[in-house]
Amino acid sequence: MTDRPAVAPRYEQVLSKPVMDQLRKMFRSMNRGMVLMWRLGLGRWADAWPSVGGRILVVEHRGRSSGNRYLTPLNFTAEGRSRFCLAAFGTRSDWYRNALAAGRVVVWLPGGMWMAHPSDVTEEEGSLDLIRRVLIDSGFAARAFGLNPKAMTDGEVATATAGYRLVRFDLIDRCDKSPADLWWVWLPTAAGMGLAIGAYVVRRHRRS
Secondary structure: OOOOOOEOOOHHHHOOHHHHHHHHHHHHHHHHHHHHHHHOOOHHHOOOOHHHHOOEEEEEEEOOOOOOEEEEEEEEEEEOOEEEEEEOOHHHOHHHHHHHHHOOEEEEEOOEEEEEEEEEOOOOOOHHHHHHHHHHOOOHHHHHOOEOOOOOOHHHHHHHOOOOEEEEEEEEEEOOOOOOOOHHHHHHHHHHHHHHHHHHHHHHHHHO
16 A cells, blocks of 8 residues: 555646746756756766656657657667666657657667667557556656656556657667766866865964
8 A cells, every 4th residue: 555646636737838847947957957968978877766856768869850869768668689768748748759769869878878769559469567667766756747657557657648659769889989078167166176175284283
């Protein structure tokens, strides 16, 4: 038994446009911070506490018309060489449309970068179980929507995610490059800290 409802009363309120708009803004801000983690070389810590922050990957995709490069962090669950993610805003999700239109994307994982083939598997057998697993692996994100995926019945999961799309990323080849293009930031940071500590030690020595 659980002391939290499977579908909290606030779930219907979360679906209202004002609340959804606020959630989009919140997750957009968090996404920028998550991408920065990877670029600083901290990607391996992205799923260090999955029960809270969830398991997270980044999808690198291109705009269907613009060709611009976009980076979208997503919660995922793993099965073999496949990674499953949810498009919570359905087919309106830009990353979903860009990825499927391109047929290939780059996926940033804690262990490295991979070329991957995306496909919509929402209607395939066993998809409901995978949707539940992604919700569980999303940590606090599912709770933010008022959902408790571990306690929900199959019917509740199906109803709550009726507008979602389940996407499978099949890993193809590991990429040689690294997403940590800002790793060098740590060099001046470490140097600055070293100078500050050295100056502090010298001042303490002079005073003594």
